[in-house]
Amino acid sequence: MATKYSESIKENAIQMAGLIGSRKIAKLLDIPRSTIRYWINDNHKRQVNGWSRVNKYKYKERYKERNRAYAKEYYLKHKDESEFKIKNNMRSAKWRKTNINYLTNYQKNNKDKFKTYKAKYRARKKQNGGGFTEREWIDLKNAFANSCLLCGKTELEVQLVPDHIVPISFGGSSNINNIQPLCKRCNSIKSNRENFIDVINL
Numbered sequence: 047m048a049t050k051y052s053e054s055i056k057e058n059a060i061q062m063a064g065l066i067g068s069r070k071i072a073k074l075l076d077i078p079r080s081t082i083r084y085w086i087n088d089n090h091k092r093q094v095n096g097w098s099r100v101n102k103y104k105y106k107e108r109y110k111e112r113n114r115a116y117a118k119e120y121y122l123k124h125k126d127e128s129e130f131k132i133k134n135n136m137r138s139a140k141w142r143k144t145n146i147n148y149l150t151n152y153q154k155n156n157k158d159k160f161k162t163y164k165a166k167y168r169a170r171k172k173q174n175g176g177g178f179t180e181r182e183w184i185d186l187k188n189a190f191a192n193s194c195l196l197c198g199k200t201e202l203e204v205q206l207v208p209d210h211i212v213p214i215s216f217g218g219s220s221n222i223n224n225i226q227p228l229c230k231r232c233n234s235i236k237s238n239r240e241n242f243i244d245v246i247n248l
């Protein structure tokens with residue numbers, strides 16, 4: 047795929063596809079649409095990677111001290127209560143990942159059950175207390191190069207949501223030092239797994 051077309055054809059095709067769509071440009075240049083789509087994806091990936099390579103380092107440096115302090119505090123505070131759970135939780139996270147359809151269907155067929163769960167969750171959240179401002183959330187995301195801590199995808203590709211490091215169900219508060227940015231998908235896979243380990247390893 048790489049040798050058949052020149053770089054300039056490739057670049058033009060990507061640019062034109064952005065303007066008139068990949069179907070039309072495929073016809074016009076007589077190149078399979080799948081090839082053009084592959085180029086577009088590849089190009090996008092390269093742009094995103096380039097962006098995060100440059101910016102990750104910048105943000106990491108800027109917030110290094112603060113992140114380390116956060117991470118250490120978490121680790122010391124919650125070490126005992128969570129270490130034993132991590133292995134089990136890793137296993138169940140893996141299971142969830144491979145059985146995502148089963149879970150979605152289960153959720154659909156048990157709507158009332160999930161409504162109760164949600165109500166309980168909200169009550170618990172209120173009880174645990176805490177909260178953070180929009181500014182704090184933005185700063186936190188910046189500190190991690192606006193990317194998901196689990197899969198590494200940036201906000202260019204995914205929507206980041208505030209995830210409780212120590213889960214609400216384990217008594218975690220909603221203060222900013224118990225929050226980490228995850229994408230929606232990772233957040234739903236993670237569920238109750240205590241994840242401060244990921245922050246520490248940054």
Ligand SMILES: [Zn+2]
Nearest residue numbers: 194197229232
């Ligand atoms: Zn993610």
